[in-house]
Amino acid sequence: MWGWLVIDTDKILSKCAQFGKSATQQRMAIIKELSGSKNSISAYDLLAQLKKQGHAFNISTIYRVLDFWIELGLIHKIESNNTYLVCNDSHHNHFHVLFHCLGCETVEESCKLSKQAMLPNMQSFKPKENQVIELQGLCKNCS
Numbered sequence: 760m761w762g763w764l765v766i767d768t769d770k771i772l773s774k775c776a777q778f779g780k781s782a783t784q785q786r787m788a789i790i791k792e793l794s795g796s797k798n799s800i801s802a803y804d805l806l807a808q809l810k811k812q813g814h815a816f817n818i819s820t821i822y823r824v825l826d827f828w829i830e831l832g833l834i835h836k837i838e839s840n841n842t843y844l845v846c847n848d849s850h851h852n853h854f855h856v857l858f859h860c861l862g863c864e865t866v867e868e869s870c871k872l873s874k875q876a877m878l879p880n881m882q883s884f885k886p887k888e889n890q891v892i893e894l895q896g897l898c899k900n901c902s
């Protein structure tokens with residue numbers, strides 16, 4: 760299931776409720792559009808796709824809303840190529856590992872492997888939840 764991520768409205772709404780935030784039309788349109796994307800995409804590609812759907816957002820709105828969803832843990836940013844994808848794993852007790860293929864630029868998130876990277880449970884340091892580890896390599900098709 761390379762890069763094909765779907766998120767349902769219930770999950771989005773319950774996350775917003777949990778954080779006391781509102782799921783505005785703008786926020787919903789942006790996360791839904793990203794969720795329908797087959798791979799991680801840049802903010803500008805997302806903007807272009809939304810424009811095709813008839814949404815006239817500007818790029819600063821896109822970035823602001825992406826940050827909003829990242830903070831809530833529903834979207835991940837892939838730092839190495841500045842793209843975004845919807846989180847495919849709702850656990851909070853482990854890192855979220857993203858497999859980034861440098862051949863075809865697909866990104867896959869797998870809970871199975873992520874589970875091995877538990878967040879440290881210590882008194883002296885409390886890590887933020889939903890942190891991402893990016894692993895770069897080649898997928899089955901590219902290797």
Ligand SMILES: [Zn+2]
Pocket residue numbers: 835845846847848849855868
């Ligand atoms: Zn995730």
Ligand SMILES: [Zn+2]
Pocket residue numbers: 860861862863864865897898899900901
């Ligand atoms: Zn590949």
Ligand SMILES: [Zn+2]
Pocket residue numbers: 848849850853870871873874
């Ligand atoms: Zn998980």
